Amino acid sequence: MLNELIKTILLLVTGLFPIINPPATAFITLTMVPHATQAERAELATRIAFNSLFILLGSLSIGAYVLSFFGISVPVLRVAGGLVIAAAGWGLLQAPTDDDAGQDAPPARIEHGASLRAKAFYPLTLPITVGPGAISVAIALGTGSPKAGLQPVHWIGVGIALLILCASIYVCVRFAGHLEKLLGAVGVQVAMRLLAFVLLCIGVQIAWLGLADLIGSVHFG
Numbered sequence: 262m263l264n265e266l267i268k269t270i271l272l273l274v275t276g277l278f279p280i281i282n283p284p285a286t287a288f289i290t291l292t293m294v295p296h297a298t299q300a301e302r303a304e305l306a307t308r309i310a311f312n313s314l315f316i317l318l319g320s321l322s323i324g325a326y327v328l329s330f331f332g333i334s335v336p337v338l339r340v341a342g343g344l345v346i347a348a349a350g351w352g353l354l355q356a357p358t359d360d361d362a363g364q365d366a367p368p369a370r371i372e373h374g375a376s377l378r379a380k381a382f383y384p385l386t387l388p389i390t391v392g393p394g395a396i397s398v399a400i401a402l403g404t405g406s407p408k409a410g411l412q413p414v415h416w417i418g419v420g421i422a423l424l425i426l427c428a429s430i431y432v433c434v435r436f437a438g439h440l441e442k443l444l445g446a447v448g449v450q451v452a453m454r455l456l457a458f459v460l461l462c463i464g465v466q467i468a469w470l471g472l473a474d475l476i477g478s479v480h481f482g
Contacts (some may be wrong), residue, residue: 262414269418274425276398277317277473281426284389285456287433292353292453293443294380299438301377308381309390310427315421316391320399328400335397336474342393343468349384350461354454389460390430394467 290305297305319327328338442450 264416265412266418266421270304270417270422270425271388273402273419273422274379276402277395277422277426277428278462280392280398281313281394281430283345283390283426283429283433285293285459286385286430286441286450287437288456289353290385290434291437291449291461293385293454294354294377295449297377297384300442303435305385306380306431308378309386309434311429312382312386313391314423316387316396317399317426318419320396320418321403322431324396324400326402333477335400336471336478339393339397339471340468340475341471342388342396342465342467345464345469346382346392346467347461347464350457350459350464351400353457354461356453356457393471415429 286309290309294301294305328335444452
């Protein structure tokens with residue numbers, strides 16, 4: 262039983278952690294809400310962690326059934342999600358710096374209130390933190406049930422693995438401000454542009470994988 266528990270935890274954590282990449286998520290969050298206070302950042306981290314928990318749990322348990330109900334295939338999910346991620350990366354890549362925006366006018370505090378809560382789900386949770394790649398992997402892992410059937414120990418393992426993943430998301434996003442102080446203003450801008458380009462490439466790659474699957478599924482007579 263302990264062996265099955267450890268196997269389930271390791272399978273989910275090792276399968277999802279590299280795709281979710283909480284440190285990268287934290288840095289992207291830092292660039293998208295640069296003027297958030299410590300209290301706002303703590304609230305944002307909590308909301309992103311809980312949103313990620315529910316999305317991953319839903320993808321593991323009923324994700325395949327939901328896609329089947331609406332007639333959506335995983336390749337289509339990858340294409341659509343990849344385009345959204347690429348668009349977010351392009352937006353970050355083109356975002357003006359504080360110097361470009363001008364020093365006379367104070368920065369717009371659009372991170373407050375309902376706008377901050379809205380950003381916590383879209384785009385910071387979906388698709389930046391838990392995107393189509395993570396959802397696809399979660400759906401695949403959810404459909405790969407053991408031959409003997411799911412046992413209570415498997416559900417316990419799923420719960421522990423999701424808690425580990427979401428706790429890592431919370432810690433990284435919550436303390437992203439410390440990274441900002443460490444790198445300084447110039448370092449943050451440089452890292453933001455690099456991560457924005459990487460995010461753009463990830464989106465294109467995910468979309469291409471889905472498009473390649475769609476093209477491969479077409480049979481030419």
